[in-house]
Amino acid sequence: MSLDATIARPEPDSAMRADALTLTYVSPRSTTYAVREVSLQIGARDFAGIVGPSGSGKSSLLYLMSGLKTATSGEVWFDDFHYSAATPTQKLNFRRRAFGFIFQQPFLVPYLSVLENVLVPIENPAERDQKRALELLEALGIADLAPKFPNECSGGERVRASMARGLVHRPKWLWVDEPTASLDHTTGRMVMDVLKSQKLHGALVVVTHDLEILDDADTVFRMRDGVLLETFAPCATARDEMGIQKPTSTEAALGDAASGLL
Numbered sequence: 001m002s003l004d005a006t007i008a009r010p011e012p013d014s015a016m017r018a019d020a021l022t023l024t025y026v027s028p029r030s031t032t033y034a035v036r037e038v039s040l041q042i043g044a045r046d047f048a049g050i051v052g053p054s055g056s057g058k059s060s061l062l063y064l065m066s067g068l069k070t071a072t073s074g075e076v077w078f079d080d081f082h083y084s085a086a087t088p089t090q091k092l093n094f095r096r097r098a099f100g101f102i103f104q105q106p107f108l109v110p111y112l113s114v115l116e117n118v119l120v121p122i123e124n125p126a127e128r129d130q131k132r133a134l135e136l137l138e139a140l141g142i143a144d145l146a147p148k149f150p151n152e153c154s155g156g157e158r159v160r161a162s163m164a165r166g167l168v169h170r171p172k173w174l175w176v177d178e179p180t181a182s183l184d185h186t187t188g189r190m191v192m193d194v195l196k197s198q199k200l201h202g203a204l205v206v207v208t209h210d211l212e213i214l215d216d217a218d219t220v221f222r223m224r225d226g227v228l229l230e231t232f233a234p235c236a237t238a239r240d241e242m243g244i245q246k247p248t249s250t251e252a253a254l255g256d257a258a259s260g261l262l
């Protein structure tokens with residue numbers, strides 16, 4: 001299949017593959033390996049986590065996989081689309097259509113309302129898009145902030161607004177960096193339930209130092225010093241230990257907060 005054909009019609013259930021991804025930062029005195037020869041795969045409907053201590057290369061790996069940073073070496077594929085070899089325009093088009101991002105910093109547009117910020121990924125929002133945006137804000141506990149502006153919201157509320165923006169267009173791939181870092185425990189649990197609704201239409205990739213929020217992830221990649229140390233499945237491990245059967249549907253794995261978003 002040609003590159004353009006892949007871009008025009010991405011495979012509905014493509015998987016992501018990273019091959020020997022490396023990112024170095026070179027200064028006159030030293031070379032830092034932020035990510036070193038990391039190879040992994042994530043399925044199209046997987047909830048994947050990346051854990052590790054601060055400075056272990058989690059964010060760098062997320063940015064390499066999603067193409068926001070260019071690898072020093074290594075490749076990224078989405079099914080048979082060689083993403084890391086695509087032109088900047090091809091990458092941009094693919095990202096716009098297939099990706100959602102939730103960063104540590106919410107990056108809201110200051111002169112747009114919260115609702116308008118959430119709708120930014122959608123070119124011409126229809127009424128149903130507006131309805132979905134409001135439902136997401138509701139599930140995230142900030143529906144009353146819809147008409148307000150970012151400077152009228154707290155830091156945690158802005159982060160939650162950016163989560164609704166990342167989910168609103170039902171991206172095939174949702175990349176999330178430290179979603180619970182600025183939230184209290186209860187709110188953190190609630191937003192994770194909403195983020196996990198992403199599994200109904202695509203993959204969810206979450207960077208965190210808090211392994212607890214990944215307890216029902218399909219796969220967790222543990223990083224240390226830029227190296228992928230181990231890959232494990234907390235969900236399967238916990239089930240095996242407790243003798244519990246695998247949930248029969250994605251919905252079964254979702255919490256109450258997300259039930260209205262199906």
Ligand SMILES: Nc1ncnc2c1ncn2[C@@H]1O[C@H](COP(=O)(O)OP(=O)(O)O)[C@@H](O)[C@H]1O
Nearest residue numbers: 025032033034053054055056057058059060061
């Ligand atoms: N712009 C940069 N210049 C130099 N070193 C960097 C830069 N960004 C990140 N690093 C280094 O790369 C390593 C991995 O960083 P990062 O991916 O942010 O880790 P994490 O997200 O796990 O905290 C760290 O040692 C960090 O200091």
Ligand SMILES: [Mg+2]
Nearest residue numbers: 055058059060
């Ligand atoms: Mg980080």
